Amino acid sequence: MGAFPMKTSWVQVDLKRLAENIRAVRLALRPPTEILFVVKANAYGHGLVPVAVHAARHGVRWFGVAYLHEALQVRQVLPDVRILVLGATEPSDVPLLVGRRITPVVISEKHAVELGQAAKSMGKTLPVHVKVDTGMGRLGIWWEDAGAVLDRLGAPCGLEIEGLCTHFATVEPRKPAPARVQWERFAAASAAVEQRVGGRLFRHVSSSRAALYFRDWDVDAVRPGIVLYGYGAADPALRFHTKPILQWKAHVMQVKRVPAGFSVGYYSQFTTTAPTALATLSVGYADGYNRLLGNKGVVLIGGWRCPVVGRVSMNWITVDLGHDRTAQEGDEAVLIGEQRSESIWAGELAAACRTIPYEILTDINAALDRRYVE
Ligand SMILES: Cc1ncc(COP(=O)(O)O)c(C=O)c1O
Structure with a gap:
């Protein structure tokens, strides 16, 4: 404490509970499904670097952020983890993405072309995940267009398509229809993209609520944020149970x-x-x-x-x-x-x-x- 200990408020984060929350989610998943821990927005206010470091110590190997600057903060302290930028990146970011082994999502054909050109001009190939819009209406290539976009990108496009993801708009366990539609659209887009790429991609769709209620959609990774911070999974009868940290x-x-x-x-x-x-x-x-x-x-x-x-x-x-x-x-x-x-x-x-x-x-x-x- 400084000279005026009463001056400001402060935050206390319980890392032991964070480890328990990670363990609770991991125990519910079937290998090889991984946790891609969403630590954007300063780890939901908890402090990006200490949270990521502790999570990595407890076995988390993938981290999701919104911006490149957050990814760089994680990379500085965790040289070996995988980092996915869930938001937009720019061609001028490509040297850092390549150099620091940070994976961006591509959100549109134009975005893919520009990142690919920037990588090619460096004589490199940039690993990316394709973000598919299956109904969130936010970022991503519309699911019906995914195959055609891949055709137009052609090869070599400067990108190595490693992964594919989408994000649910509505996850309502009592009214699962809208999420099911999104899942089916994702499955169709996956088939189209995997056929073009000629192999299996690393796929992830579920954030906290979907992982909590729909285990069939776990695929290669789930992307929980809020449940690992201890919200939304208070009921011990649910698939996993976590506490605020x-x-x-x-x-x-x-x-x-x-x-x-x-x-x-x-x-x-x-x-x-x-x-x-x-x-x-x-x-x-x-x-x-x-x-x-x-x-x-x-x-x-x-x-x-x-x-x-x-x-x-x-x-x-x-x-x-x-x-x-x-x-x-x-x-x-x-x-x-x-x-x-x-x-x-x-x-x-x-x-x-x-x-x-x-x-x-x-x-x-x-x-x-x-x-x-x-
Ligand atoms: C693309 C994406 N995936 C996963 C998450 C994590 O969501 P939640 O905190 O509800 O688990 C978010 C959060 O905003 C997100 O934008």
């Missing part, structure tokens, strides 16, 4: 006893109805604590659930401890995590903000101190 904490900076009728925060959006104790904490929306949590959020102090009162400020929030309770300056407050018998996880904050745990986690400012415990 990130806690977010702040300090109590000031405690005041106040009478009824006391107003709190910008535009006095909360007024006490009875005498109580208020605590101000070192976290605000600039740290990623969502503004929608004003008058809605809850934090843990002393093992109690304390409501956030008034608006969330840029760097501070105020919570109501209650009349009969108190806290000391410097006490630990839990924004996400566990304290005594209570817990607040990102899912609860997400529900209060009408969003998803992914957004709550990735919003946590990357500059905050992240502490890793084993």
Whole structure:
């Protein structure tokens, strides 16, 4: 801790639990299906490098990122793992992709041609995975066009087509039809591409929810993100069961006893109805604590659930401890995590903000101190 230990909030990541989560998913998969761990967006807010290093130590051999700069960070610390860039790359990235053995996806014919030309101009062949759009409507070559695109690319095109992937738009175990349609489209595109390439490709389609509910689609790898961070697989009856690994904490900076009728925060959006104790904490929306949590959020102090009162400020929030309770300056407050018998996880904050745990986690400012415990 620095000279002002109460100044900022901090994140604590439980690496032992991360290893347990990886193990839970791995035990559910049938070899040779591998885990391609999605660590984009700063490992969903958990800290890219420490998470990737620990996952590799526990046997993860493939990592998925959105951008080349994230891939380079992983490569710097893990010289031997496979890294897939799930987003767009540019021809000017090709020297680094080749030099650092980073695999991009190709998302369109134009993209494939440009990357291939850049590789050829270096006298190299760039290994790639073809991203097929089977209904997500986001990145990728439309599934019906995949065979024809391969024909037009011809050979040698500067690319070595090693893999093929798609991404599900809707995974609803009680209404599996849309995901089934996507799977069938993927199977058709795979057959067309594998016929042109003249061999089997490394195929991966399922992210967390699909892996959880549809084991037939595991193929060569699955691409889980959120379940390895401990969300979406809380039910022990499911295919695998994982637990949240990130806690977010702040300090109590000031405690005041106040009478009824006391107003709190910008535009006095909360007024006490009875005498109580208020605590101000070192976290605000600039740290990623969502503004929608004003008058809605809850934090843990002393093992109690304390409501956030008034608006969330840029760097501070105020919570109501209650009349009969108190806290000391410097006490630990839990924004996400566990304290005594209570817990607040990102899912609860997400529900209060009408969003998803992914957004709550990735919003946590990357500059905050992240502490890793084993
Ligand atoms: C292409 C792709 N694959 C896999 C994932 C991982 O998804 P999840 O965190 O739901 O497992 C993502 C996440 O956004 C993605 O974009």
